[in-house]
Each structure stands twice: as C-alpha cells, then as structure tokens.
Amino acid sequence: MGGIEQILTLDDVHVHYGAIWALKGINLTVGEGEIVSLIGANGAGKSTTLQAISGVVKSSAGKTTFRGEDITKVPAHNIVKKGIAQVPEGRRVFANLSVLENLEMGAYIRRDNKGIKQDMEMVLERFPRLKERISQVAGTLSGGEQQMLAIGRALMTRPKLMLLDEPSMGLAPLLVKEIFSIIQEINQEGTTILLVEQNARMALQISDRAYVLETGRIVLDGPAKELARQEDVKKAYLGG
C-alpha cells in the first residue's frame, strides 16, 4: 500500500462467543483517509470484526493497533477517546432523548465547548433534516433520519476513524444513496472509514479497498474495483 500510512491494523484477531468461534484470525489494515469495506454473508463475522475493534466484544487472541498504539485490551468506553467512533448496527439512537441531546451525548467525552459548538453546527449543516427536528424525540424519527442521527452522533466525537455497521439496513434505495454519498463526503473531509455492508454493490462503489469474509475468515481482499469485477464475487455477493 506504499505511500499511505496505516491507521488501523488487525493482526490475527480471534473472537469466541462461548463455544462459537466467530473470528478465526482476521488480518486487515486500513490506511489513513481510505474507505475500506468488509463484505460477506450473514454470520461471516463482519459486525464481530467491528465490535472487536471498538472493544464491545473482547478478542481472545491477536492484536489490534490503532495509530501505532496497541488497543486490544482497551475497554470500549475508552476506545472512543482514542479517536474511533462506531455507528452501530440498527442505529441505536437514544430513543427517548431529543435529537439535540443525542448529538450532545456524542460529545460526552469532550470538554472543548467551542469545538463542540462548531461540530454541532457542522453536523446540523450536513443534516438539515436533523436541524428541523432538533427538539424532537429521536424515537419518532424515520429510519433514515435515525441513521443520520447515529452518524451525526458519531461525528460529534470528532473521530479519526469511523466504523459503520450496515448503514443501509432497512432504508429505501434513494435514502441508501443519500447515506452513501454522505459517507463519501465525511471521508473526503478527512475521516477514515471502515464500512460493513450487506449491500456489497454500493459498498464496493464507494470503497478504495475491500475484504470478503466467510465464516470468520478473510477469503479475498484487494482494491474494490477489482473485486467488483471478479466472477466469484459477482456470483456470491452482487447477484450474478
């Protein structure tokens, strides 16, 4: 990957859920400024990989390095302080809190009031629909709006690396397009993206590189455009 500095490295990461061996030695790298996606079928270990990075599940073996620092054993609530924000699967907004309170929660770890205010303006500018609904309770938003809120909330942590877990889930095609172009914009403004997607076609379109997972192992990796052309990938994940 000459030239690009590696921001995240997973070195032989294993995860067990009790007797279930979910990740069987994942090796992957994400370079500064890249969009990298993980694609694969249900149960391949995509979400588990993200959760192992963010510390929500503990890896049983292997090493995770973020910006030169070993973060394998760092608890989840401290990972975000290192500069990794996760947009979880199913959005998981704080349903009974207002849009504003949700975004403020994103800035929970920060104490720089001026910067928080700036980022709040930036987020509301990017998502005008959230601005319209700023005092509305998050649970009453539509699925797409909730996804925007989840992304906005993650942006409020001012991350270096954003982990997105199935951002297109349950959204209408037009909204999926919108969300993906927002992801690209966020990336262009300097945030590195690691994306997990069922919608492999969309994911490969916006990604620089991709990894294909099957039952806890990486079976293929390479530049997204090349993967999208490969026959077996087409057959398995792009619907022929």
Add this chain to the structure above:
Amino acid sequence: MLKKYFPSILACLALAVLFTIVQVGISGGLLSGYWITNIYLMGINIILASSLNLINGFTGEFSLGHAGFMAVGAFTGAIVTANLGLPFPLAIIAGMLAAAIAGVIVGLPTLRLRGDYLAIATLGFGEIVRVVLMNIDYVGGASGMMGIPEVVNWPIIFISVVLSLLLIRNFIGSSHGRACLAVRENDLAAQMMGVNITYYKVLAFVIGAALAGLAGVLYAHYYSIIQPKEFSFMLTFDVLVMVMVGGLGSLTGSVVGAVLLTTASAFLQAIPELRMVLYALLLIVSAVFRPQGLLGEKEITLRTFERWGGVLYAALNRKQTE
C-alpha cells in the same frame, strides 16, 4: 442580578412557607398525632421513592432491593445510637455508608444482569438482609431493636428530604446524569459514546442505596422500635408503586406519588385488609390508563418558578416604577 436569583428565592420561599405551615400545625396542636406520623412517613417515602427512581427510572435498572438497603441503614443507625450510645448525626453517616457499601457489594456482580434477572437478584438480596437480621442476637433477632432514641422531628425530616432531592436533581442534571440516561436508553450506544456503563450503573445504584439507608435511619429514630419483618418485599412494593404512579423518570413524580399514596394509605388504615388490594388495583389502573405515570417524565423545576417568578417580578417592577 436580582432577576437571576428571583426564581431560586421564590422556590426557597415556597419551601419555607411549607415548612412553617407544618411546623405551626405540629407545635400548635392543629395536627393530630396520627397525621403527624403520616407527614413524617411522607417525608421518608419521598426519600425512598426518589432514590428508587434514580435507579429504576433514570438509569433503567430494575431494582427490588430497596427495603434491604433501608433495613441496613435502619439497623446500622440504631446500633450507633441505641447500642453504642453515639450521637444521632453519626447514625445518619454510618447508616448511609453501610447501605452504600451494601450497594457496591450487591451492585458490582448483579448489575451485569439485565431486566428480570436483576430484579430477581436484588429481591433476593432484600430477603437475605431480612433473614440475616432476624438471626443476629446483637440486633434483637426476630423481635428487633427497641429503645432507639426518638430524635427525629419535623425539621430533621424536612431538611433530609430537601437535601436528598437536591442531591438527586443535581446528579441527574450533571453530565453524570446524562450518562445514566444514555445507559437507560441504550447501553451499547452509551458505551460507544465513551460512557463507562458499569461505573454509572453502580454509581446510581450506590447513591440510591445510601439514600434508602438515610430513610432507614430516620425511620428507626422516629418509631424507636424496628423489626426485621417490617423491611419485607411489601415495603419495596409500596415504594415501587409510588414511583410508577408518579412517573418513572420524574423526580417531581416521585414526590407526588409518595405524598399521594401515603395519604391514601393513611385513609385506608381503617380497612387494612383491603389496603394492599386497593394498592394493586391502583397499580393496574395506572399501568393501563397512564403507563408513563401521573407526570410522565415532566418535572417542576426552577424554570417553572422562573415562569411564575417572571410574571410576579414584572408586576412588582411595574408598581415600583409607577
């Protein structure tokens, strides 16, 4: 300058008026002994309900161990004054501390559990406390402790209630409180925002337990006799009903619930066999018709006083300038 503090002054004034009315009622002989007891009980119930609400309503952990924490506080406080002959303020400190320590011991392992499991575990804790106390001769076994100094009076109750409510209110309003709300809403997402969820679950639990301990100390030093059997699951259930009827997640609701149900229970004293039936009915009716409780998550805050105060202030000002 004056305008800024006006709502606070108005709130203090309202409290002072409330305090004086009851004090005059008590020392002037206007209130019967029965109603004085019930007013004290109201204060103790407000502390119990608001502290249980901090755990169940604001942090979203369903605890049923409140009677147990209250018992720990009551018996510790009674030991300090009746058995050791130390002054009452020490009993308060010791009672709250002991309940808080019990909170840590119970909280650390059980707060990993969710929903029903936590309820069962804390319920078990409450029963263990009761049975253990019954079998310790030092605290009188099943017949309990007697001769606890009757030092609790209206000013002590009033100050305890106000300070407890202030403590909970300030905690909820701080970033710690926001963290607790986030844990309640979605603990996984809260964790991803950098909230140490175990810490906040245990913290809210311990503060709630300590305040239940305070209620226990007050209870012991008002009645002067305490028995382990009084701190059964029924007591927790009473408090839970107050919280649910008032509104899970509303501090004002807990106050309203405690006042309302203590009053109702005072009137129902004449038909004790029906009391729990009516209680249960009330819970069912409120769950069906107003599941969010009387106040939902609404609060009466300084801002309420600000609104009233603003009107009043403008009126006063107008008069002055005229």
